[in-house]
Amino acid sequence: MAGRGFGFKAGLVLAAVFALLSPSAARADASPSPPPLTDDRGRTLTLRGWNVEDKTHRGADALTAVTERHFRDMHDQGLNFARLLVFWDDLEPRPGHYSARYLRKIERILDWAHRWRIQVVIDAHQDVFGPGFGHRGIPEWATRTDGLPFTPHPDDWFAEYFEPAVQAAFEHLYEDRDLQRAQARMWQVLARRLAHHPAVFGYDLINEPMGRLRAGEDLPAAAHRIESEQLTPMYNRIAAAIRTADRHSRLFVEPTPIVGEGLPTGLGRIHDPKVVYAPHFYNATMEAGGDYDPSARWIETYENTVTRYPSAEHIPVVIGEWGPRDSSLPNMARFYGDALASLDRYSSGWAGYVWCYGGGYCAVGEDGRFRANKEQTARPYAPAVAGRVREQGYDPAARTFRLVYDSPGSPGRPGVSELSAPPASSGWRVSVRGPAVAWPRTVPAGERGTIRVRTLPGASGRVTVTVSARG
DSSP states (O other): OOSOSSOOOHHHHHHHHHTTOOGGGSOOTTOOOOOOEEOTTOOEEOEEEEEEOOOSOOGGGTTTTOOHHHHHHHHHTTOOEEEEEEOHHHHOSBTTBOOHHHHHHHHHHHHHHHHTTOEEEEEEOOSSSSGGGTSSSSOGGGOOOTTOOOOOOTTOGGGGGGSHHHHHHHHHHHHOHHHHHHHHHHHHHHHHHHTTOTTEEEEEOOSSOOOOOOTTOOHHHHHHHIIIIIIHHHHHHHHHHHTTTOSSSEEEEOOOGGGGGSOOOOOOOOOOTTEEEOOEEOOHHHHTTOOOOGGGOHHHHHHHHHTHHHHHHTOOBOBOEEOOSOTTSTTHHHHHHHHHHHHHHHOSEEEESOOOBSSTTOSBOTTSOBOTTGGGGOOOEEEEESSEEEEEEEETTTTEEEEEEEEOOOSSSOOEEEEEEOOOTTOEEEEEESSEEEEOSEEOTTOOEEEEEEEOTTOOEEEEEEEEEOO
16 A cells, blocks of 8 residues: 555455455466567566655655665666656646646656666555645645545554545545546646656556445445446546547556455456556555465465456556565565565566665665565566567576567567666576577676677577576
8 A cells, every 4th residue: 555654454454355255266376367568569578666756745845855866776776667656736736737846856857767777657646635634646626525524543544545535535536527627637737748758658547546435335345336437437538638648658557455455356448558457466464564474375366366357458467566564574585485476477567665765665775775575576587578478487596587488580670688687796697599699698796787689680489598696
């Protein structure tokens, strides 16, 4: 969940959700496969990175906590992706008044990302709707509560989503025509300004949307209705608005965060050719500060259910947020291994939460070193593959990444695939089998490496690339 640093109402969500899960739900052997993410040249893409944010500062100081260091340090670990949090309340503090200063700050951050070869998704972020309830997101002028009560829960921020005033505010955002138009205009402003920036990969249309529970509904039923009847038309409205300014960038759509407990989404079809499904990957127990329990088979349940919608709609998956609140607990090394193996099976990438320098959810400490167990997220992978991928994955025990793909061959320019390796104390060696050559063939100790694999002119066939730790 995106509030971060507060508790999570684990009992409320778990009681409502796990009662609906049968024992057979926790099997990963029958998971459908979403299609891969591809670029305009048909290359298979993989995104690996982190969220980047500044939730503290606003107005003249907005985004000052985000620096060029964030992108340089991610690049130096071989990463290529960032999900940048932006806030509607900063962009449009008054109706129809869009902050030129805020837009310039976003562009400056994008310039840094481009300099360090980081692709960015612009995330229209909200936590508990927005500043009308003490958080960030939808402006106060667009917050309609019908006079219903709101009680803050400072030690359990997610519980605030169930306050009557917050639920009314979501209902008005989805249903009121003037707010629908305002949200669409806000996205048009962003898209017109950012469409041609080389760092922009896509737009995440709203973070972790919630809504109103109606009389007689439990939480799973409400989530399914909100997704099918309110989020789906909202996403189609925003998609149409963005496409008036930007025909190229991907559109990332999220379900409610309830999918994290293993329930399939109720989202319907988004009528756009470049949609990416972007759920979040959080467990209520770990969000409350608990340890990972492999016997609960939460990861298997999540994988089984989260893949159904994108497989049916034939759209790729990129996980927009994931990571435990406390990565130092005894089972967290196992968690990262299990989670990364699962993500490799069905997703085209992910953004961990969150690249910052400190404690809690931060990826690294003040010294820039990965915090406990989070170094597992920096491992070899293939950002772009010029061919049909048959197999790819990293074996942490053997410290070996293996990529197998079919190169179609071309009478013109040969296809070039790209692999990325993070710094390693031993360095890396590269081997290739099939009609292709790789350079460099070694990555020195302590250095990150970008490895390019070029198909031989006029050749086609199966290519196997192995990146292994030296020594």
